[in-house]
Amino acid sequence: MLLQIKNLxxxxxxxxxVRGVELNIDKGxxxxxxxxxxxxxxxxxxxxxxxxxxxxxxTSGEILFEDKNILKLNPEELRNIRxxxxxxxxxxxxxxxxxxxxxxxxxxxxxxxxNNIYIQIAEILKSVGLEKIIGRKxxxxxxxxxxxxxxxxxxxxxxxxxxxxILDEPTTALDVTIxxxxxxxxxxxxxxxxxxxxxxxxxxxxxxxIADKIGIMYAGKxxxxxxxxxxxxxxxxxxxxxxxxxxxxxEHRKQLFNVIGGKAPLFSELPKGCKFYPRCRFRIKECLKxxxxxxxxxxxxxxxxxxxxEIAARRLPxxxxxx
Amino acid sequence: xxxxxxKRIIGLAALLLGITIITFSVIHIAxxxxxxxxxxxxxxxxxxxxxxxxxxxxxxxxxHIQYIEWLKRFARLDFGISFMDSRPVMQxxxxxMPITLTIELFSIILILLIGIxxxxxxxVKEGSFYDRFMTVFVFIGxxxxxxxxxxxxxxxxGVRWGILPISGIKSLEFEKFGNFEKIIDMSKHLILPxxxxxxxxxxxxxxxxxxxxxxxxxxxxxxxxxxxGLREKxxxxxxxxxxxxxxxxxxxxxxxxxxxxxxxxxxxxxxIPGMGRLFYESVxxxxxxxxxxxxxxxxxxxxxxxxxxxxxxxAVDPRIKLE
Amino acid sequence: xNKLTIFGICIVGFxxxxxxxxxxxxxxxxxxxxxxxxxxxxxxxxxxxxxSLGRDLFSRMVYGTRISLMVGFIAVGIASLIGIxxxxxxxxxxxxxxxxxxxxxxxxxxxxxxxxxLAVIALLEPSIINIMMIIGATSWMGMARLMRAxxxxxxxxxxxxxxRAIGASDFRIITRHLIPNAMAPVLVSITLGIAGAILVExxxxxxxxxxxxxxxxxxxxxxxxKAVMGAGWWMMLFPGMAIFITVLGYNLLxxxxxxxxxxx
Numbered sequence: 001m002l003l004q005i006k007n008l009x010x011x012x013x014x015x016x017x018v019r020g021v022e023l024n025i026d027k028g029x030x031x032x033x034x035x036x037x038x039x040x041x042x043x044x045x046x047x048x049x050x051x052x053x054x055x056x057x058x059t060s061g062e063i064l065f066e067d068k069n070i071l072k073l074n075p076e077e078l079r080n081i082r083x084x085x086x087x088x089x090x091x092x093x094x095x096x097x098x099x100x101x102x103x104x105x106x107x108x109x110x111x112x113x114x115n116n117i118y119i120q121i122a123e124i125l126k127s128v129g130l131e132k133i134i135g136r137k138x139x140x141x142x143x144x145x146x147x148x149x150x151x152x153x154x155x156x157x158x159x160x161x162x163x164x165x166i167l168d169e170p171t172t173a174l175d176v177t178i179x180x181x182x183x184x185x186x187x188x189x190x191x192x193x194x195x196x197x198x199x200x201x202x203x204x205x206x207x208x209x210i211a212d213k214i215g216i217m218y219a220g221k222x223x224x225x226x227x228x229x230x231x232x233x234x235x236x237x238x239x240x241x242x243x244x245x246x247x248x249x250x251e252h253r254k255q256l257f258n259v260i261g262g263k264a265p266l267f268s269e270l271p272k273g274c275k276f277y278p279r280c281r282f283r284i285k286e287c288l289k290x291x292x293x294x295x296x297x298x299x300x301x302x303x304x305x306x307x308x309x310e311i312a313a314r315r316l317p318x319x320x321x322x323x
Numbered sequence: 324x325x326x327x328x329x330k331r332i333i334g335l336a337a338l339l340l341g342i343t344i345i346t347f348s349v350i351h352i353a354x355x356x357x358x359x360x361x362x363x364x365x366x367x368x369x370x371x372x373x374x375x376x377x378x379x380x381x382x383x384x385x386x387h388i389q390y391i392e393w394l395k396r397f398a399r400l401d402f403g404i405s406f407m408d409s410r411p412v413m414q415x416x417x418x419x420m421p422i423t424l425t426i427e428l429f430s431i432i433l434i435l436l437i438g439i440x441x442x443x444x445x446x447v448k449e450g451s452f453y454d455r456f457m458t459v460f461v462f463i464g465x466x467x468x469x470x471x472x473x474x475x476x477x478x479x480x481g482v483r484w485g486i487l488p489i490s491g492i493k494s495l496e497f498e499k500f501g502n503f504e505k506i507i508d509m510s511k512h513l514i515l516p517x518x519x520x521x522x523x524x525x526x527x528x529x530x531x532x533x534x535x536x537x538x539x540x541x542x543x544x545x546x547x548x549x550x551x552g553l554r555e556k557x558x559x560x561x562x563x564x565x566x567x568x569x570x571x572x573x574x575x576x577x578x579x580x581x582x583x584x585x586x587x588x589x590x591x592x593x594x595i596p597g598m599g600r601l602f603y604e605s606v607x608x609x610x611x612x613x614x615x616x617x618x619x620x621x622x623x624x625x626x627x628x629x630x631x632x633x634x635x636x637x638a639v640d641p642r643i644k645l646e
Numbered sequence: 647x648n649k650l651t652i653f654g655i656c657i658v659g660f661x662x663x664x665x666x667x668x669x670x671x672x673x674x675x676x677x678x679x680x681x682x683x684x685x686x687x688x689x690x691x692x693x694x695x696x697x698s699l700g701r702d703l704f705s706r707m708v709y710g711t712r713i714s715l716m717v718g719f720i721a722v723g724i725a726s727l728i729g730i731x732x733x734x735x736x737x738x739x740x741x742x743x744x745x746x747x748x749x750x751x752x753x754x755x756x757x758x759x760x761x762x763x764l765a766v767i768a769l770l771e772p773s774i775i776n777i778m779m780i781i782g783a784t785s786w787m788g789m790a791r792l793m794r795a796x797x798x799x800x801x802x803x804x805x806x807x808x809x810r811a812i813g814a815s816d817f818r819i820i821t822r823h824l825i826p827n828a829m830a831p832v833l834v835s836i837t838l839g840i841a842g843a844i845l846v847e848x849x850x851x852x853x854x855x856x857x858x859x860x861x862x863x864x865x866x867x868x869x870x871x872k873a874v875m876g877a878g879w880w881m882m883l884f885p886g887m888a889i890f891i892t893v894l895g896y897n898l899l900x901x902x903x904x905x906x907x908x909x910x
Contacts, residue, residue, distance in 0.1 A: 051550055075555070083552030090550075095543040100565050100641060110551055140641040156551065341753035349765055462650075462901075466894035468845055470852045471886035474872055482876050577755075584760030588849055592872075602761060606768040606855060614765050622756045629756075 001064075002027050002196050003048070003164060008061035010043050010052065015267045018043050019220035020061070022294070023198075025164065030190060030197040032211030032228075034204060034243070036264050040220040041200050045166045047071075048198070049082045065164070083110055087157035091169040093149035097141035103152050104137045110159035120159075127192075128155040129185060147178035151185065158189060164196045171206060183210055204243050208232065213300070216240050219265060219275040222294065226301035236303040238280045238311060274305070282311055327643060331633050335626050342622040343397060346615055347390050402616035407608055412616040415601060420620075422492060423590070423597035426513060427582050430521035431575065438525045439571070442532025446567075447559055449537060457529065464526025469585060473519050473592045480515065488512050490594045519589045524578055531574055536567040569640050576632025580625045651902025657895025661888075665712045672705035676862050685878045695880035697870055706862040707884055713863040714844050714892070717778050721843040724782025726789055726836050733793025734820050734828070738801060744794070751787045759784050763846065764855065772855050781843050789835045796828030834904045841896035848889050864889050 003025040010018040018040040025031045035041045046052050047059055050070060063070040065081065073081070087110075090096040098106060107121050122134045128151045133139045141149055150170060157165050167186065171179040187210060190197055201207050207214060214231045216224045216239060224237040235241045242260035262279040271277055273288035280287070286306055294302045305311065384392070396402070402412035445454040481489030488494065492512045493505075500508060539545065540563055548562040586599030594600070598617060605613035637643040664671055680700030688695045694703035736747040763780050770776045800806065801824065809819050850856030851865025852872075859866055864885040871881030 046546075049550065051546060079552045079554065081552070082550055088547070088550040090543060090547065092543060096547045098544040098548065098562050098566070100569070100639075101562070102641075109553060109557075142642050153547075156547075337749070338753055338756060341749065342756055345753060345757070349762075350769065462894060462897060465897050466841070466890050468848060468886065468889050468893070470849055471868065471882075471889065474868070474875070474882055474886070478875055478879075478882065580756065580758040584758030587760055587764065588853065591853060602764065603853065606764045609768050611768075614768055618757065618761055618765050621758045621761045625756045625758065 001025070002029075002066065003198075004062070004064040005044070005048070006062040006064070008044065008047060008063065009059070010040070010047055011058040012056060017220050017267050018047070021217070021220075021222055023215055023222065023225075025196050025198060027163070027196055028190075028194045029213065030199055030211045032199045032201065032207035032214040033217060034201060034207050034214060035217035037202060038264060039217045041217050042168055044217075045088075045168050045198060045200050048164075048166055049086050049088075050078055051082075051088075083162070084112070084160045085162050086164045086166065087160070087162045089150070089153050089157050089165065089167045089170045092173050093146060093153050094141065094173075096153060097149055099141060101140075102137060103133060103139050103141060103144070106141075107152070107156050107159055110156050112160055124155045124159050127158070127189065128152070129181075130155065146174050147181065150174060150178075150182055154182075154185065154189070158193065158195070161193065162195070164198065166198045166200070168200045169202070170199075172201070172203070179206070186210065204247055216243070219270060220267065221275070221291075221304065222302075223276065223304040224302065225294070226297075230298070230301045234297075234301075236297050236301070236308045236311060237276075237305045238282050238307075239276050240303075241311070242279075242281075282307055327637050328634055331630060335630055338626060339623065342619065342626075343394055344390070346619050346622070347393055349618070350611065350615060351386070397619065402619070403612035405605075405613050406610045407605075407613075412612045415613060416598065416616055416620055419596060419598045419601045422595060423583070423586050423599060426516050426520055426586070426595070426597065427579075429513065429517045430524065430582065433517060433521040434524045434528050435575075437521075438528030439532050439568070441525075441529040443536050443559075443564065443567070445529070445533040446536035446540065457533075461526045461530050464522060467522065469519055469523060470588050470592060472522060473515070473589055476515050476519065477592070487514055489515065492595055516589050516593050516595055519593075520582065520585060523585070524582065527578065528571065528574065532567065532571060535570050536563060539563045539567040542566070569636065572632050572636045572639065576629045579628030580621070583621050583624060648902055648905065650898050651905075654895045654898025654900075654902055657891055658899055661711055661715060661892050661895070664708055665715045668708045668712050672702075672708040674702035674705040676701065676705045676709040677860055678702070685874060685881075687878075688880055694884050695878065697867070697881060698874055698878070703867070703880060703884060706867055707864070707888060710862040710864045710867060710885070711888070713774065713857055713861065714847060714865075714889070717774065717781070717847040717857075717863075718840045718844040720778040721781035721785070721847070722836055722839040724779060725786040725839060725843075726832065727786075728783070729786035729789030729835075730793050730825060730832060732786070733790035734797055734825055736790070737794035737797025738816065738820055738824065747790070748794075751790055754784070754787050757784075760846070760849070763850070767850070767855050772850070772858055774857055774861070777847060777850060777856055781846050785839060785842060785846075789832050789839070792831050792835055793825075793828055796831060797824050800824055800827055830907050834900050834907065837896055837900035837903060841893040841900070844889065844896070845893055 001024050003023075005021055005023040008018055008021045008023075009016055021040075021044055023031065023033070023044070033041045033044065043052065043057070047057075048063055048065075048070065050059070050073070052059065059071055061071070065086065070078070070081065097103075104121055107124055108117055111117060111120055113120070118135075118137075125131065125134050130148060130151050132148075133144075141152065144152065150173075154170075170186070171182050174182060183206065186197070189195060197210075199207060199211055208228060211228055213227050214225070215222045216231075216237065218239050224231065224235065224240045231240065232244070235244050239260070246260065260279055265271060265275060265278065273290055274280070274283075274292055277283050277287045284307070292304050292306050294304045295308060297303055297308055400413050402416075404410065405412055405415055441457055441460075445457045448454050477489045480486045488511055492509055494500075494508050494512075497505065497508060540559075544566075545558060545563055548558045553562070583598075586597055587603050588599070589595070590597045590599035591603045598621070601613065602617045602621075604610075605617065678701060680696065683692070683696050683700045685698055686692060686696045686700075692702050692704065694707060697703055697706065732747050732751075736744040762784050766780045766783075767776065770780075797820075806819060806823060809823060814822075847856055848863065848865030848868070851863045852869045854866070854869060856865055857863035859870075868882065868885040868889075871878065871885065874881055
């Protein structure tokens with residue numbers, strides 16, 4: 001196992017926003033992490049290399065990367081992992097690139113071997129589809145389009161041939177047509193370089209198109225986890241079902257979206273018992289007793305719901321799902 | 324870049340026109356003609372002098388004609404002749420300008436050399452003892468009246484301890500000194516004035532630098548720099564500092580009028596024969612041609628300061644070039 | 647509330663009380679000359695000592711507080727009237743009105759303010775009223791810019807459209823709805839402006855072109871202190887401290903208000 005996240009908890013001031021997350025990523029595997037904004041998924045991503053400053057967030061649990069606990073590393077050891085073995089691509093390419101340094105300079109910083117720098121950079125630019133700026137050493141980020149900026153970010157992320165790339169909503173800020181190109185680029189690089197990927201997104205369709213395994217996060221915990229096929233064919237947590245049902249599908253576009261009612265709870269006032277209870281279609285009194293554990297449903301498929309088996313049976317076949 | 328500078332210069336030319344209108348208006352605020360006032364306050368002014376001013380301002384002609392004629396003379400830098408010693412105003416100003424500009428230049432350098440590190444240090448160690456200590460220092464700097472500070476320094480360093488001279492810019496026996504001694508002598512005379520002139524600005528720049536740096540440290544690209552595994556030193560003093568310094572360039576331009584205005588106070592306290600003291604003497608003697616001349620030149624120097632700041636900004640911020 | 651802010655409020659309150667009740671606090675007539683007691687160091691009968699005419703320094707300082715605060719308040723009052731009015735007009739009407747007012751502000755900002763003030767004083771005469779008016783007339787630009795920026799964002803709000811829909815006049819919208827809602831950031835500027843005006847007044851008085859003796863002001867007492875440098879430290883210490891502490895008080899109060907605004 002390349003990365004193992006065990007019982008990860010992160011608190012900002014006194015409020016815990018990641019409340020015990022378990023997640024494994026194997027070599028060459030792409031794991032998608034899905035959830036509404038504010039569910040703690042970005043915090044999980046940043047915690048992987050301890051990017052949350054200690055004076056802001058309290059982190060506990062274990063993050064094993066190549067069998068070393070990242071949370072126990074000193075700054076020097078962390079630096080040798082960040083950017084070199086684990087790298088990031090963030091949501092907003094424009095604000096994530098430093099406006100006053102050239103794209104060349106920002107990629108150059110990632111290179112460990114300082115010989116033939118320009119050849120190395122040219123190869124990176126080529127591999128992310130930025131042939132246009134090869135040799136243009138004075139190009140600044142603002143001179144590129146949003147899609148090209150994200151390509152440059154990806155170029156930076158793969159420059160030192162990392163084993164894990166964490167992509168946090170990498171296409172959310174981009175036009176729909178560009179999104180597709182960036183996703184294709186990521187898939188291509190993943191296969192070519194045998195990258196492991198943690199793909200964080202709120203968009204189920206994007207994650208379905210790229211991930212091998214999927215974790216669904218709600219209120220700071222993973223509520224369902226399984227292979228992509230299992231999640232699509234037999235979603236077992238009411239929240240997952242709600243998410244999948246609210247995807248507008250082309251054939252049924254006259255139907256109303258089957259959206260999840262209500263709002264995600266605030267971390268400062270989480271309900272007792274199951275955190276999804278207030279919004280759940282299937283809720284029963286039992287759900288209020290205590291927060292359910294993550295249960296095995298089948299091989300590689302877990303759900304945090306006491307009604308899992310009943311729900312699977314009650315879920316209507318897709319064609320009859322109009323309200 | 325060339326186009327940008329050209330546009331700025333056109334804008335400044337419009338401002339310059341505005342400056343001449345206000346200066347021209349100021350002298351017409353006074354009840355009665357300047358010539359009457361002059362005679363009333365200073366009985367030594369002869370009838371001949373009164374006619375000379377009347378002629379200078381063309382006071383018998385309608386206002387707009389007077390203004391245009393004044394503007395024509397202004398274009399030739401002809402501000403008339405001083406009441407006090409009948410010398411051309413421009414000549415008097417040019418004699419006094421170098422010393423004032425030298426002091427301002429040194430104090431700007433001092434402000435930058437001390438203020439920037441203080442501000443950056445406070446931001447990097449936000450909330451630490453050092454930061455709080457510097458905050459107190461900054462409040463003291465803001466509240467300290469420069470003339471009081473000058474008096475205290477004069478009393479202790481000059482009168483009681485006799486460490487530094489406190490009056491003028493050269494010693495009585497200056498002419499007997501060799502070249503090296505002359506430089507030492509002048510430097511000694513300039514230490515206190517430069518320090519006093521820099522003191523107030525120091526507080527301002529360090530406070531500004533602190534908030535600029537704090538703001539930059541919150542930006543996404545700083546998170547990117549950390550995620551890239553750069554040394555903390557490079558994150559702070561390469562990626563953050565360059566961004567944080569940009570707005571300081573503009574602030575420096577904006578602080579020019581304050582520095583020039585402040586010269587009146589410390590130049591009259593330390594008996595330095597610069598523009599500020601010339602202005603003060605002219606105000607006390609109600610030497611209008613000189614007052615008007617210095618007022619316009621002071622504003623023009625401010626304009627030049629702003630232009631210089633704008634050009635430097637364009638030179639250091641890559642985003643300006645395209646616009 | 648921040649400790650520093652409370653400290654600022656105490657300073658400001660302390661000097662306002664002194665200014666209001668000056669006759670009660672002052673043990674002597676501030677103009678009373680006593681040739682027998684010239685330049686005496688602080689004693690129990692003259693706690694701040696006496697000046698070069700034997701006048702009681704403490705009493706002069708107490709009356710000087712009145713002058714300094716009055717100049718500060720009225721000058722800033724004038725500045726805020728001009729600044730708020732021009733800023734609101736520029737922000738509300740936009741277009742060429744805005745253009746003209748903003749260019750005017752740009753031009754005013756080019757002049758070294760202290761030069762401009764001195765030039766006008768040279769033309770008029772250094773009476774207290776003139777000084778207040780001149781300081782006010784040369785220090786409104788920052789407030790105008792703040793006001794304009796606030797109005798620009800406020801005027802697009804729904805409640806302003808609603809007012810317009812029911813036919814409220816521009817004057818009513820500006821004075822009843824826009825300005826009161828835009829005052830918060832201007833308030834910081836007003837507080838800091840008082841500190842600035844007190845500094846300018848004392849600088850002018852120190853240079854002998856502000857408040858004219860025998861009327862006492864902190865600046866002109868300090869100026870007398872300069873003349874007797876080395877022979878009367880109390881003449882330099884007390885007025886300087888008074889200016890410094892007062893300015894510090896208003897700055898701390900202004901910072902406190904700014905922080906509060908940022909939080910809400």
